[in-house]
Amino acid sequence: QVQLVESGGGLVKPGGSLRLSCAASGFTFSDYYMSWIRQAPGKGLEWVSYISSSSSYTNYADSVKGRFTISRDNAKNSLYLQMNSLRAEDTAVYYCARDMRTVTTGYFDLWGRGTLVTVSS
Amino acid sequence: SYVLTQPPSVSVAPGKTARITCGGNNIGSKSVHWYQQKPGQAPVLVIYYDSDRPSGIPERFSGSNSGNTATLTISRVEAGDEADYYCQVWDSSSDHEVFGTGTKVTVL
Numbered sequence: 001q002v003q004l005v006e007s008g009g010g011l012v013k014p015g016g017s018l019r020l021s022c023a024a025s026g027f028t029f030s031d032y033y034m035s036w037i038r039q040a041p042g043k044g045l046e047w048v049s050y051i052s053s054s055s056s057y058t059n060y061a062d063s064v065k066g067r068f069t070i071s072r073d074n075a076k077n078s079l080y081l082q083m084n085s086l087r088a089e090d091t092a093v094y095y096c097a098r099d100m101r102t103v104t105t106g107y108f109d110l111w112g113r114g115t116l117v118t119v120s121s
Numbered sequence: 122s123y124v125l126t127q128p129p130s131v132s133v134a135p136g137k138t139a140r141i142t143c144g145g146n147n148i149g150s151k152s153v154h155w156y157q158q159k160p161g162q163a164p165v166l167v168i169y170y171d172s173d174r175p176s177g178i179p180e181r182f183s184g185s186n187s188g189n190t191a192t193l194t195i196s197r198v199e200a201g202d203e204a205d206y207y208c209q210v211w212d213s214s215s216d217h218e219v220f221g222t223g224t225k226v227t228v229l
Contacts, residue, residue, distance in 0.1 A: 035218065045156070045164065045207050047218035059216050062122075095163055099218075105211045106218055107154035109175065111163040 002026035002110060004096050009115030016086050016119070022079040022096030022112055030054075030074035033099035035108065036081045038092035038117075046092075049081065050099055050106070064090075086119045093117075123212040125221035132227045133198045141224045143191040143208030151210045153191040155184060159204045167206075168193060195226070203228045 008020040020036070036048040049060045049070040058070050069082040079096050093116050097108035126144040133139040143153060153171050156164035166175050168184040171191065181196045195202055208221035 037218075037220075044205075044223040045158075045209075045220040047220060050218070061217060100169075101211075104213075105152035105154075105170070107152075107166065107169045107209065108156075108164075109166050109169070111165070113163050 004098070004110060004112035006094065006096050006112045006115040009094065009117045011118045011120065012086055013121050014087060014119055017082070017084045018086065018117060020081040020083065020094055020096075020115060020117070022081075024077045024079065024098075027098075027110075029072075029077040033101040033106070034070075034072060034079045035097050035099040035106075036070060036079075037095045037097055037108070037111075038090075039095070039114075040089070040092040043092075048094070050101070051079070052101075083117070086117075088119050091117060091119045122215060122217070123210065123219050125208055125210065125219055127206075127208060127221040127224045129222070130225045130227065132229055133195075134229045135198055135200060137198055139195040139198050139202070139226055141193040141195075141206050141208075141226065143193070143221050144189055145191075145210065146189060148189055148191050148210065149187045151186075153184065153186045154209045155182075155193045156207045156209065157202075157204045158207065164207065198226075198228055200228050202226060 005023045035050040051070045067085045071080045093114040095114045096112045098110035155168040158164040171186040172184040
């Protein structure tokens with residue numbers, strides 16, 4: 001079954017850290033770019049970060065650059081997001097998504113159910 | 122940074138046609154992708170490369186893109202189409218993915 005399952009969300013204090021994981025199954029994980037996308041409560045979608053299939057390339061939204069780090073372990077079919085220096089505005093549901101990246105575009109054809117991160121004292 | 126603007130809401134009667142616009146500077150030169158998100162669920166891709174439909178998406182969903190506006194069209198609207206819809210492009214200048222502001226479709 002082709003699926004993505006996120007985990008690792010929870011309640012964290014401002015300034016704290018959290019590591020999200022995304023387990024992939026049913027497809028050749030190492031063939032695909034992957035992305036993290038988030039959605040604050042009652043708000044729209046915001047792309048957070050992507051990583052290339054071999055981890056050679058990464059990029060981040062300006063809102064998280066320098067605080068978040070994306071990584072992957074192709075042997076474990078897993079994607080990660082290390083989140084440091086968390087702020088209240090990072091509160092959101094975080095989705096991992098398969099990124100159908102080409103040289104001219106990219107879109108997300110497979111999404112996980114998401115994991116909720118709440119940053120609050 | 123590249124900005125995509127959508128109307129906050131669109132209302133449509135069952136059986137009629139809903140059109141959701143996505144405005145961006147020269148968006149016609151980019152590939153536009155569309156997602157449907159129902160309450161409490163993850164987004165689902167409904168249109169990619171402006172007008173292609175993934176398998177399993179009804180033919181009632183179609184897309185177009187020209188000039189400064191891309192459009193998602195839902196024909197013969199059903200109650201089950203009630204959802205939030207987001208457009209998305211890749212901004213080559215920043216190598217960032219960009220989502221539109223989202224449109225809530227209400228079936229009357």
